[in-house]
Amino acid sequence: MTTLAPGAADAFRTILGPERVLDAATERIIYARDGSIADGVCGLALLCETTDEVSRCMAAAHRMGVPVVPRGSGTGLCGGAVPLDGAVVLSVARMRRILEIDRDVPCAWVEPGVLNLDLTAAVAHLGLHYAPDPSSQAACSIGGNVATNAGGPHCLASGVTVQHVLGVELVLPDGEVLTIGGPAPDPPGCDLRGFIVGGEGTLGVVTKACVRLTRNPPAVRTMLFDFTTTHAAGACVVDIIGRGVIPAAMELMDSRMIDACEGFTGAGLPVDAAAVLLVEVDGTEADVAAQTDVAVAVARESGTRCVRIAQDEAERALLWKARKSAFGAVARVAPNYYLHDCVVPRTRLVEILDAIGEIARRHDLLVMNVFHAGDGNLHPLIAFDRRDAAQVDRVMAAGKDIVEACVAVGGVLTGEHGIGLEKRDYMPLTFGAVDLDAQACARAAFDPEGRMNPRKVLPMTARCGEAVLGPDSLPPGTWI
């Protein structure tokens, strides 16, 4: 563990006062973890409350050469907020104000610590909501969503976080504060806003976000289909979209997950089904009617045993509760889980589910599936007990096999959780050395010293090296 420069804690205390610089071992341990199974070492935790404090802390860290890991709610699933080597964790969880709501855009400027669901609750009376809805939305922060480019069940038709972020305020690693973008579209220059979203805390600290708000649809229909094989469910997903319907959400759960969720919520899921599909369509009455007809017809052709259509908002909420509490429900099955987040082309869903089942059998592990089927975003969840070392080894080996199987059918490593620490060393599976070096250069444009969330996202071999000529080697008469 790199020890922090002597006096580092004092330097931060002059900015934040004694209460908001945590250095006791019992406190630091809380900030050494996130929602993943990774463990780190936190040198100090800073609890910032304003942009100015963040800026001054970042400037101080810059002067002292201290690595910084930004942190929101710590629900991340890829080790993104886990500090390595005693880095300083800078938490923005206390920055929780909704600063401005502009109904005429509609959009809101919010501080990064605002919880996703709190924003939606705050604008509900205006007939608006914040569209990206990660299953963790009651706990995760908007800043964390921005940093991971979070998705959620309802991102199928409406798009992931980056499609809902109009602007950000970003504190650079040296403390400079930039406001990039805002409600005025397409500012001149390249789209730094879009690049910052998904930056996983490696580009700076997001201290404000301007997010688009979405009108509540005039009509919604939520349907549950149940199948005797996962194949049939997977084929149904492909066919609904093949018929030109992109539902607002389309989620698949396999039998083990149905069991766990039903035990947890009692939503009346068919526990004898091999798979269920939760499909929601929204829009105008006419549009919803048309989409429902197609979805139901396709489901029947695919062999659904029943068509359950939520009769009222309470039933709809219950079905969604069952879906969104899936990861919590796993606690009833095993103490720990390791979750992958690969995306495969939709047309390969059926074969990849088979492959995952086979991998689980081979490694003698329990894998449960609940995922965003509409966009091919898998969430195979390996349930295990971390106290069993031999089992942990098998979990890791199975995880690798799953990722490789997904890549082999044209998939990508992560759909929404991010690369962070856990998926970092898989990056060479889908990117060549030249690609990774180019990414390292783009990152270095924000953080030339590599002090922001070091050793995350890119494998250690990726370097912004000689590809970039020094200023001396520029031919005369060129512009930079």
Next chain:
Amino acid sequence: MDLTPAVTPGDRDECAAALADATGAGRSTRVVGGGSASHRGVPLTADQVLATAGLDRVVTYEPADLTLTVEGGVPAARVTELLAAHDQVWPQAAFRPGATVGGLLATADSTFSRLRWGPIRDSLLEVVIATGDGRLVRAGGRTVKGVAGYDLPRLVVGAHGTLGVLVEVTLKLWPAPAASGWYTLAGDAPTLVQAARTVTREVYRPGAVLLTPGALCVHLLGAADDVTAPAGMEATQGPPSPQWDATVQVGVSPAHIGDLVTLLAGHGDEYVAQAGVGICHVAVHDADDVDRVRALATGLGGHAYVTAGPPEVRRDPWGAPPPGIDVMRRMRRAFDPAAILNPGLAVWDAPGDRV
């Protein structure tokens, strides 16, 4: 103008090699797709032209996955044709006749019906660029969703080819809507601004709500029952397609588009303003006009830049450097270290900013 004959690479490797050569020799290079947007930026000459016309292959089309991979020089019109056979659309294709896919992405020119389809940058899933110094860099992924690695695709959309030439792109497609129609209403500016407000409030997810001098144009799309004339409006052919010698693109908060239109109308300007989006294209006649329109835009908290016009109009095409200009310059240096690509086309080349 650029007089030397064009370099026309036949594939991505030739493109990369040509750029590596250009960097080695310090030869500035203007990248040309369909040539439909070549009147932008600071008017500077380049030593050579690189035409993407030879990068014209369709790589893979997966209708069931709603993805299409094509080379950057493929004309957007060809994409439209190809997709029509499967009842699918890349809604960004129609903005500028004659444009290539790579050209539309490089200039970030989004469809008029952006209210419904979103900006063009949201439709680029994966990209391969040939950087200024001749590397072939791939980023993003071909699936409809993905966050693996840094979002270089978003960075190159709107970078005007100054980070690299887009040699191959994977686009996200949509099922063609069941029905689609354009509707219009005539009136004076205050009436139309009010009508636009009503439409954006009352119609659920219209494609476009466009304000022009004397007419409001609304695009509706979706289920057949939803595509009927809003109260008081009548059917029309399509969006306005004004032919102007010089155009400024203004961006203001959608909350201020009515104010902007009122100011422009008061001056007798010609314009197409996208209500709900905040973009407004304005016809300009000279560099002073650009400054005037820009002052209106900045007064409303927005920005304005020239998207087409003869050199004399482009005295100051971009306005004040945007926040993050230093980061942008470092990006440019990382991808085009000798700064050979598209001189004058990036904000970082704005007058007074040159090193």
